[in-house]
Amino acid sequence: xxxxxxxxxxxxxxxxxxxxxxxxxxxxxxxxxxxxxxxxxxxxxxxxxxxxxxxxxxxxxxxxxxxxxxxxxxxxxxxxxxxxxxxxxxxxxxxxxxxxxxxxxxxxxxxxxxxxxxxxxxxxxxxxxxxxxxxxxxxxxxxxxxxxxxxxxxxxxxxxxxxxxxxxxxxxxxxxxxxxxxxxxxxxxxxxxxxxxxxxxxxxxxxxxxxxxxxxxxxxxxxxxxxxxxxxxxxxxxxxxxxxxxxxxxxxxxxxxxxxxxxxxxxxxxxxxxxxxxxxxxxxxxxxxxx
Numbered sequence: 001x002x003x004x005x006x007x008x009x010x011x012x013x014x015x016x017x018x019x020x021x022x023x024x025x026x027x028x029x030x031x032x033x034x035x036x037x038x039x040x041x042x043x044x045x046x047x048x049x050x051x052x053x054x055x056x057x058x059x060x061x062x063x064x065x066x067x068x069x070x071x072x073x074x075x076x077x078x079x080x081x082x083x084x085x086x087x088x089x090x091x092x093x094x095x096x097x098x099x100x101x102x103x104x105x106x107x108x109x110x111x112x113x114x115x116x117x118x119x120x121x122x123x124x125x126x127x128x129x130x131x132x133x134x135x136x137x138x139x140x141x142x143x144x145x146x147x148x149x150x151x152x153x154x155x156x157x158x159x160x161x162x163x164x165x166x167x168x169x170x171x172x173x174x175x176x177x178x179x180x181x182x183x184x185x186x187x188x189x190x191x192x193x194x195x196x197x198x199x200x201x202x203x204x205x206x207x208x209x210x211x212x213x214x215x216x217x218x219x220x221x222x223x224x225x226x227x228x229x230x231x232x233x234x235x236x237x238x239x240x241x242x243x244x245x246x247x248x249x250x251x252x253x254x255x256x257x258x259x260x261x262x263x264x265x266x267x268x269x270x271x272x273x274x275x276x277x278x279x280x281x282x283x284x285x286x287x288x289x290x291x
Contacts, residue, residue: 206268
């Protein structure tokens, strides 16, 4: 996979036990030196690469485990459960996530005359995909990552990062996994319409859920919307909204400043007791244990 030199150079500049938003737009590095279960991990449409260690991602009841031997293409926009079973200071977990710039992806696809070639055939099982990358893709990704520790990195990133990103998208779009990425940015595809719905839900998760209005926003029938939403996200719209509310509540509780009852109302619950029950069911502990 990626060279040892690249990994060690990144490890030297990445903050420990954190998710670092690097100076390259959409590129994050994640370091852990202890095992962890993250119920509130948000997986945006991304290319994910484990550089050291291993992790498991679960979307609904669908789980995939991967390590340095493969990459993950995850064109969804949903809360997931991430588990790292083994990590120590000497053998940490270290990974990168490159969130897709869908406008740039669409531009590259259009230049390749691929923008309209995808069909509505990408199934749920395809939306958390492990694959073995080509050497060309690895080389392009390494060039992008090397900008982070290169001399004059700020200038190099400003000028070269957009070019390397286009190269990465080119190799992804022309790979066997390309249909999954094209489907996400193709106007009118099921994936593009459901992505529009999940984007809306992320911005309005504390509001009452109206399936008819969401389906209308996506230009779909209610039954078609519900079916494709569940296929792509491995959960119903209601469960998706509930997960968004609970993960935001956890963040606010850990941040401090407001009473738990107020936070329950802020994220959209009408009853603090219902909030407490669902919080414990989701996280395995009551809200007060977060303080």
